[in-house]
Amino acid sequence: MDEEYKILVADDEAGIRDLLRDLLSGSFNVDTVERGDEVLDRIARDRHDILILDLQLPGMNGIDVLRVISEKKVRVVVVVITASNNVETAITAMKLGAYDYIVKPFDAEKFLVIVKNIVERLELEREVDTLREQVGEKFRFVNVIGKSQAMLKIFSTLERVIDTDSTILISGDSGTGKEIIAKAVHYNSNRKQYPFRSLDCSTIPRDLIGSELFGHEKGAFTGAVSRKIGKFEVSSKGTLFLDEIGNLSIDMQAKLLRVLQEKEFERVGGNQIIKVNTRIVAATNRDLRELVKQNRFREDLYYRLNVVPVYLPLLKERKEDIPLFIDHFLKKYNTEFGRSLNIDIKARMFLTNYQWPGNVRQLENVIKRLVLLSTEKVVGPDQVKALLEFEDPAAPGPGDGDLEAQGTLPAGGDIVSMDEMEKAYLERALEHFDFNISSTAKALKISRKTIHNKLKRYGIVIHKTTVV
Amino acid sequence: MEGEYLIIERLVRNISHEIKNPLTAIKGYAQLLGLKPGDPELVEKTRKMVVENADLIDERLHALYAVFELTPGEKADIDIAGTVGEFVRSLDDDIMARVSHINPPGGVNAVLERRGILRALHLLVGRFDWKGNGGASLTISLRETEEGKPGLDFEFFGVSFEGMKGETFFLPYSEKKLYRGGTELFEVFATARMNGWRFGLLDGGARRGFYLVF
Numbered sequence: 001m002d003e004e005y006k007i008l009v010a011d012d013e014a015g016i017r018d019l020l021r022d023l024l025s026g027s028f029n030v031d032t033v034e035r036g037d038e039v040l041d042r043i044a045r046d047r048h049d050i051l052i053l054d055l056q057l058p059g060m061n062g063i064d065v066l067r068v069i070s071e072k073k074v075r076v077v078v079v080v081i082t083a084s085n086n087v088e089t090a091i092t093a094m095k096l097g098a099y100d101y102i103v104k105p106f107d108a109e110k111f112l113v114i115v116k117n118i119v120e121r122l123e124l125e126r127e128v129d130t131l132r133e134q135v136g137e138k139f140r141f142v143n144v145i146g147k148s149q150a151m152l153k154i155f156s157t158l159e160r161v162i163d164t165d166s167t168i169l170i171s172g173d174s175g176t177g178k179e180i181i182a183k184a185v186h187y188n189s190n191r192k193q194y195p196f197r198s199l200d201c202s203t204i205p206r207d208l209i210g211s212e213l214f215g216h217e218k219g220a221f222t223g224a225v226s227r228k229i230g231k232f233e234v235s236s237k238g239t240l241f242l243d244e245i246g247n248l249s250i251d252m253q254a255k256l257l258r259v260l261q262e263k264e265f266e267r268v269g270g271n272q273i274i275k276v277n278t279r280i281v282a283a284t285n286r287d288l289r290e291l292v293k294q295n296r297f298r299e300d301l302y303y304r305l306n307v308v309p310v311y312l313p314l315l316k317e318r319k320e321d322i323p324l325f326i327d328h329f330l331k332k333y334n335t336e337f338g339r340s341l342n343i344d345i346k347a348r349m350f351l352t353n354y355q356w357p358g359n360v361r362q363l364e365n366v367i368k369r370l371v372l373l374s375t376e377k378v379v380g381p382d383q384v385k386a387l388l389e390f391e392d393p394a395a396p397g398p399g400d401g402d403l404e405a406q407g408t409l410p411a412g413g414d415i416v417s418m419d420e421m422e423k424a425y426l427e428r429a430l431e432h433f434d435f436n437i438s439s440t441a442k443a444l445k446i447s448r449k450t451i452h453n454k455l456k457r458y459g460i461v462i463h464k465t466t467v468v
Numbered sequence: 469m470e471g472e473y474l475i476i477e478r479l480v481r482n483i484s485h486e487i488k489n490p491l492t493a494i495k496g497y498a499q500l501l502g503l504k505p506g507d508p509e510l511v512e513k514t515r516k517m518v519v520e521n522a523d524l525i526d527e528r529l530h531a532l533y534a535v536f537e538l539t540p541g542e543k544a545d546i547d548i549a550g551t552v553g554e555f556v557r558s559l560d561d562d563i564m565a566r567v568s569h570i571n572p573p574g575g576v577n578a579v580l581e582r583r584g585i586l587r588a589l590h591l592l593v594g595r596f597d598w599k600g601n602g603g604a605s606l607t608i609s610l611r612e613t614e615e616g617k618p619g620l621d622f623e624f625f626g627v628s629f630e631g632m633k634g635e636t637f638f639l640p641y642s643e644k645k646l647y648r649g650g651t652e653l654f655e656v657f658a659t660a661r662m663n664g665w666r667f668g669l670l671d672g673g674a675r676r677g678f679y680l681v682f
């Protein structure tokens with residue numbers, strides 16, 4: 001837990017204030033107040049993240065405090081603690097947005113678990129906040145690069161639907177920019193001040209997806225020690241990015257369909273109906289229509305999602321964007337690493353005519369590595385070719401436009417980074433196991449997820465796709 | 469019957485609510501000790517907190533039955549307006565400034581237990597949470613009721629009496645906005661009962677305040 005999180009304890013009983021202070025102060029910055037009518041001023045002044053609120057308070061009772069917090073949209077997570085067993089007050093408190101409700105005398109450890117969960121949630125929110133700050137500019141449409149016909153068409157489609165609640169389905173190969181488009185949609189829409197969340201349906205274990213999406217109630221299953229708020233709920237009013245939607249199991253597809261239709265759901269193990277207004281942006285690198293034909297994807301869901309289809313072509317099919325990308329990534333990594341590298345015209349031509357099996361991500365990685373590794377001020381074609389060969393010797397060479405590049409050239413320098421070693425090793429291992437991810441992972445003693453991450457990171461594309 | 473049952477329910481709820489607070493502290497410190505075993509400072513703090521909170525439970529329970537141990541004092545012919553005036557002048561200056569008292573010309577005398585009147589005044593006025601209700605002021609007026617009995621009205625301004633109900637307002641621990649201790653109105657009620665006085669809400673709660681009829 002984090003000392004920087006601030007907690008305000010509002011209770012008129014000195015014993016409870018002392019106890020909560022002693023329970024929390026090792027990990028948090030704790031303040032206390034005795035009176036209900038002081039709570040709001042204190043939060044306004046000291047910006048507490050969490051409020052532990054007793055309901056029977058002099059000056060202003062806890063329910064009224066909660067009401068103001070909810071009306072004024074004060075950003076604080078509230079846990080109500082009360083000595084009363086009255087169910088109705090509990091319901092009122094939860095309706096007014098309290099995160100949890102605990103009855104005195106409570107269990108110290110359970111109380112700490114609740115606080116820990118809140119911290120996790122705050123941490124997530126913070127991440128998004130910093131992201132939002134960092135990229136508040138970055139995700140302007142102007143920063144989604146592209147002047148090709150295909151990209152211009154995408155921009156104009158998105159501009160028309162940006163402020164609507166329409167679901168968007170982005171399809172495209174790995175590394176074509178599905179995620180950056182999803183973020184651009186969110187941060188350019190009128191939902192931008194609300195959370196953006198994403199869930200990769202291909203990396204989360206199937207039986208956890210339900211609770212990730214919809215949350216769960218305490219005790220919903222073994223291990224559900226406390227309530228969890230799902231991504232749908234967190235991103236209500238915001239945007240939820242469902243990556244690799246084609247991997248969703250059939251029963252999750254049914255649940256998702258219901259949320260899209262009714263805009264409501266229940267937490268796993270709960271029966272309270274939760275209303276949300278979450279915008280869905282889904283992405284897939286598989287052909288969903290094909291999955292529909294094979295009865296592996298619900299047709300009705302497909303139509304629900306495909307309200308605004310966005311298709312991202314392979315990078316080699318929009319070559320006119322490549323020079324823009326080169327400049328964009330050069331600038332980005334020169335700034336990041338404090339360099340001033342440039343790429344000469346021949347090298348640029350080579351890059352533009354390359355096949356880019358790993359699409360934009362691969363191009364980005366290549367430029368990042370050039371900036372990092374190059375000892376010269378200007379990079380020529382030889383260095384680029386050497387790097388690409390190292391990258392992906394099996395990949396088809398550059399397009400027909402560049403004959404010179406077809407020959408094998410010796411590496412421009414002897415510098416081999418750890419990353420490159422790892423990448424080469426990983427590629428060999430994959431080849432050895434016939435590109436079977438599970439066997440490779442086992443042999444390398446790393447998880448499948450790590451392999452997938454590394455594949456992405458290095459822009460490795462598996463040519464021999466194994467059917468899942 | 470239904471009404472009585474409601475009163476009992478309210479009473480039981482109020483009391484258990486009030487006892488649970490110190491219980492929570494005791495239980496919590498015991499558990500905290502389990503989470504950080506061997507911390508000498510915490511051991512000392514826990515010892516102190518357990519004793520303090522056990523005492524608090526005792527105190528709260530005592531406040532509940534102490535009222536049954538009240539004994540009536542001597543009755544004497546007293547000047548009610550004079551007694552109220554004397555009491556008001558004994559208040560701290562800043563509170564006195566917020567209390568006004570209105571007496572009918574000529575004053576009213578009656579044979580009453582003076583100690584009982586002073587206790588009721590102390591509870592209703594002296595123990596009122598003046599600090600917490602910064603905008604509050606009070607008018608005490610002496611009046612004669614239809615039956616010819618003298619009485620006192622305590623009408624408050626600048627406070628809320630929300631949630632006060634005729635049958636239950638005096639129950640222990642019903643009310644914390646106006647009186648911090650929680651048993652003040654109950655003690656007034658017991659004092660009134662012992663002396664055969666009536667204690668209630670002004671106009672059945674339509675005006676914010678209490679009355680005593682002697």
Ligand SMILES: Nc1ncnc2c1ncn2[C@@H]1O[C@H](COP(=O)(O)OP(=O)(O)OP(=O)(O)O)[C@@H](O)[C@H]1O
Binds near residue numbers: 145172178360361
């Ligand atoms: N049009 C674009 N403008 C700027 N950067 C882009 C663009 N398209 C892709 N990128 C960059 O390329 C990288 C890969 O993009 P992204 O992660 O969005 O791809 P993806 O389609 O989601 O890939 P995958 O299917 O492998 O998850 C990111 O670093 C992204 O910033």
Ligand SMILES: [Mg+2]
Binds near residue numbers: 243
């Ligand atoms: Mg992606």
